[in-house]
Amino acid sequence: MDRQLKWILAGILGFLFVSVNLYLIKNDFDMIDRTSIVYDQTTSKEEDLREVLVKDGVIHTANEQHIYFSEQLGMFTRFLVEEGDIVTAGTPLYEYDVLDLEEQRLLFESEAEQIRREITTVQSYITELNGLERELTTVTTTQPTTSATSPQSVIDNLQDILNIELEVGVNISDATVDQTRSLLNQKIGEQEAAVGRLQAQEDKYEALIDGLEESPTVQVESEFNGKIAHLSEGVDNPLITIYSDSLASRSKLTDEEALYIIGGLNARVTSPVAGSTISGSVDSNPKLPDKEPELGEKSLYSIDINLLDPSQDWFVGQQVVNEIITDESIGATTVPITSTNSNIISTLSPQGFIQPRIVDLGLRVEDRQEVYTNLEPGEWIVTDPFQVERNYSAYITPMTINRLTTDNLGGLGQRTGWKYVLLGVLPHQ
Structure with a gap:
């Protein structure tokens, strides 16, 4: 009897369940029609986007200095360095014997006199810069401190602006007094260093003049730091080639690439030999072809990427890979490119509705699209907007069978579990 009663009760409950759901489908069909099934959804992310141009390259010296010799000076005798030697400013490079001591002495005196004139010119420039700096100090110390004369304010005297811009060659119309003073002090420091080098x-020339009285042999010293790359077998010019300590990666661009690669662009350079990647920047792009242009033949344009702090494992001749960063966005909000329909993205609200948003799109790199307005990282979006049947409608996602485990169900909590059971049985708006 008990067994028969259980079957009757089960049949009644089953009938009621089917009947209620048929009733709900019939009376709430519009609600079902407005619901979109979202199969693919994801969250927006925060990441760095970089658009790069990948080019093969070879390590070269950043600067190549050539030393020349004129037989009018005398007779070349010997080199004082060998290829591969490290030299600094002041290192003796070669010797020659003077044939006409008086002519050589006059030449050295002429060079020394020219340098003295340059020193006088630079010192006059420093005096003018110091005068401009004192004028700025007078303006900020003798007048009452107001928003117009504070160190953080801009210079409003047109004549002062013109004078300073004329001397330093920089637009300071928007610079504050402190910024202008800092610029002037920097320029003064540079010129004082130049005076030191000229002196x-x-x-050096004074010492050469004195040395002629003792011996006709003259030693020529290096004015550069670097490595001896090449010595002439005879006295052909250039007599000596010096590679600077700085390294660069040299690449060749096509016509189309040379159009948008400019000096100052950041880059990453990878050396399989050194087993590392270092940063760099494009030195310049003069847009000059490597050889004489010919009709019907594509030209190539060489550029150098200066390397920042290469280790000793990096040296001239290595084959490398350059990644020139043509555009970048740091900390960008990104979405898959498939989630954008023109400038509209369909977001999934916590209330269970699809909300379209008009956004501004930025950089696009491979399968990622930058969105820089009206979307924050971590928001749920529809990966494929064509899944959306109707905007501002409710949405559901397919059941994922492999996630229906006792562990996942237990994590919901009893209250949350009953909430979703009732949502599946009772109609809601």
């Missing part, structure tokens, strides 16, 4: 050259 060292003057001393």
Whole structure:
């Protein structure tokens, strides 16, 4: 009897369940019609986007210095360095014997006199810069401190602006007093360093003049730091080639690439030999073909990427891979490119509705699209907007069978579990 009663009760419950759902389908068909099934959804992310041009390259010296010799000076005698030697400014490079001591002395005196004139010119420039700096100090110390004369304010005297811009060659119309003073002090420091270098050259020629009285042999010293790359077998010019300590990666661009690669672009350079990647920047792009252009033949344009702090494992001749960063966006909000329909993205609200948003799109790299307005990282979006039947409608997602485990169900909690059971049985708006 009990067994028969159980079957009757089960049949009644089954009938009621089917009947209620048929009733709900019939009376709430519009609600079902408005519901979109979203099969693919994801969240927006925060990441760095970089658009790069990948080019093969070879490590070369960033600067190549050539040393020349004129037989009018005298007779070349010998090199004082060998290929591969490291030299610094002041390192003796070669010797020659003077044939006409008086002519050589006059030449050295002429060089020394030219340097003295340059020193005088630079010192006059420093005096003018110091005068401009004192004028700025007078303006900010003698007048009452107001928003117009504070160190953080801009210079409003047109004549002062013109004078300073004329001397430093930089637009300071929007610079504050402090920024302008810092610029002037920087320029003064640069010129004082230049005076020091010129005085060292003057001393060198004075020593050469004194040395002629003792011996007709003259030693020529290096003015550069670097490595001896090549010595001439005879006295052909250039007599000596010096590679600077700085390294660069040299690449060749096509016509189309040379159009948009400009100096200053950041780059990453990878050396399989050194087993590392370092940063760099494009030195310049003069847009000059490597050889004489010919009709019907594509030209190539060489550029150098200066390397920042290469280790000793990096040296001239290595084959490398350059990644020139033509555009980048750091900390960008990104979505898959498939999720954008023109400039509209369909978002999934926590309330269970599809909300279209008009957004501004930025950089696009491979399968990622930058969105820089009206969307935050971590928001749920529809991966394929064509899944959306109707905007502002409710949405459902397919059941994922492999996630229906006791562990997942237990994590919901009893209250949350009953909530979803009732949502599946009772009609809601």
